[in-house]
Amino acid sequence: MSTQSTTLATQTGQVISGHGRHYFVELKSGDIIKCFPRGKRGGICVGDWVDISTQGERAAIEGLHERRNLLYRSDELRSKQFAANIDQLFIVLASEPMFSEDLTGRALVAAGTAHITPYILLNKADLASTHLAKARLQPLIKLGVPVIEVHALDSAQVHQVLDPLLRDKTSLLLGQSGMGKSTILNALVPEAQAHTQAHSEALGTGRHTTTSTKLYHLPNSTGKIIDSPGFQAFGIAHLSPDDLVRGFSEFHEAIQDCRFYNCTHRHEPNCGVVAALEAGHIHPERYALYQRLLDELESQPKY
Numbered sequence: 001m002s003t004q005s006t007t008l009a010t011q012t013g014q015v016i017s018g019h020g021r022h023y024f025v026e027l028k029s030g031d032i033i034k035c036f037p038r039g040k041r042g043g044i045c046v047g048d049w050v051d052i053s054t055q056g057e058r059a060a061i062e063g064l065h066e067r068r069n070l071l072y073r074s075d076e077l078r079s080k081q082f083a084a085n086i087d088q089l090f091i092v093l094a095s096e097p098m099f100s101e102d103l104t105g106r107a108l109v110a111a112g113t114a115h116i117t118p119y120i121l122l123n124k125a126d127l128a129s130t131h132l133a134k135a136r137l138q139p140l141i142k143l144g145v146p147v148i149e150v151h152a153l154d155s156a157q158v159h160q161v162l163d164p165l166l167r168d169k170t171s172l173l174l175g176q177s178g179m180g181k182s183t184i185l186n187a188l189v190p191e192a193q194a195h196t197q198a199h200s201e202a203l204g205t206g207r208h209t210t211t212s213t214k215l216y217h218l219p220n221s222t223g224k225i226i227d228s229p230g231f232q233a234f235g236i237a238h239l240s241p242d243d244l245v246r247g248f249s250e251f252h253e254a255i256q257d258c259r260f261y262n263c264t265h266r267h268e269p270n271c272g273v274v275a276a277l278e279a280g281h282i283h284p285e286r287y288a289l290y291q292r293l294l295d296e297l298e299s300q301p302k303y
Contacts, residue, residue: 010051010062015044016215023061025052026215035059045070046213046226047084047170069114071172072235073228079235082213083172083226088117088165092175092184094124095133099176105289107174108145109247110234116172118145119165123180125149139283143250152183162188166223170215173227185227189216192227236293237300244297248290250282266291 013025016032023044025035035052037044038060044050049065069086072079089111093099104120111118120140122133130149137147151157165171166188175181185192192214213228236244241264245251251265257272258265265273276282 010053012049012051012065014215015046015048015050017046017212018044019212025050025059025061027052033059035061037061043081045081045084046215046228047086049085069116071110071114071116072238074235074237079237081235082228085170086114086116086172086226087169088119088171090119090121090162090171090173092121092123092173092179092181093133093137094122094179095127095129096124097176097178098129099133099136099179101136101285102289102292103176104140105286106234106236106293108140109244109289109293110236112247112249113239113243120145120147121162121175121184122147122149123152123184125151139286142283150184152180152187155187158184158187163221166218166221166225168222170224170226173225181227185216185225188218188225190219192216236297239297241294241297244290244293248286250276250286251290254282264294266294 011027013027013033015023016026017024021036023035023037024032026032033052033054035050036058041061041064044061044064048067050061051063051065052059053062054060067084070081070084071086073082074080089107091104091107093104108118110116120137122130122137124130134141134147141147148161150161162184173181173185213226215224215226217224245255245265251273254272254276255263255265257270257275258268259270260268263271263273265271268274273282273287277284277287
């Protein structure tokens with residue numbers, strides 16, 4: 001006796017957006033179908049590849065394919081996955097309003113733990129204050145993180161700089177509000193019609209203009225780009241201390257000199273990371289970020 005699960009014909013597609021309990025899935029044919037998860041299935045996000053079945057006008061997500069990687073975002077209450085199967089992370093920064101080094105560092109750690117190649121897009125590069133931004137980025141530049149200067153309002157320049165990097169890749173575009181992320185998206189994908197607005201001079205920041213994560217195909221290219229709301233923090237609750245260390249590339253060689261296999265790289269004797277810090281091979285701000293993130297992990301409630 002066959003069951004419904006064995007007789008349903010399925011098609012494969014990629015989730016391009018999600019809204020509450022329903023998702024929009026793009027099939028390989030290019031058709032986009034509104035789908036609901038079968039039963040209580042959850043944990044689906046933009047970038048996921050899924051199997052769907054259709055019955056009349058309703059479509060259901062029957063299965064989730066294995067992911068290459070997964071990113072989380074967090075607020076005061078919880079962490080929530082929001083994008084999967086990403087090749088590259090583009091972090092949009094600017095000198096006005098000045099970016100948060102803490103959030104930038106967290107984004108790079110998230111990329112490192114998920115094996116995602118990071119880039120920094122330094123927007124508004126014509127401003128006199130850009131040299132201050134570059135100075136603050138020196139610890140990351142020394143780590144080898146590429147910093148690419150862009151002028152978001154110059155569509156031709158954006159294409160000239162980014163098109164070769166975006167080709168054949170799935171890229172995630174992130175940025176704090178007011179940095180010009182939506183303007184860059186509009187230059188790359190005009191039909192996205194992302195809303196832009198000038199940042200508030202009084203507050204030194206902009207309001208969030210993107211409210212949900214969405215995947216777009218780049219015109220005349222095989223690349224895809226995922227846009228997400230202005231980020232405030234990346235979720236780390238799912239990480240182990242060992243995962244966290246993987247997000248700090250400058251630790252990788254130093255930990256080989258640690259005396260203890262379970263070293264936390266804080267107070268243990270003969271710690272290779274602390275020795276590298278004292279020798280100037282690890283930037284104090286990066287080490288301070290590691291300490292903050294490890295403290296956050298250890299303070300998470302255990303279930």
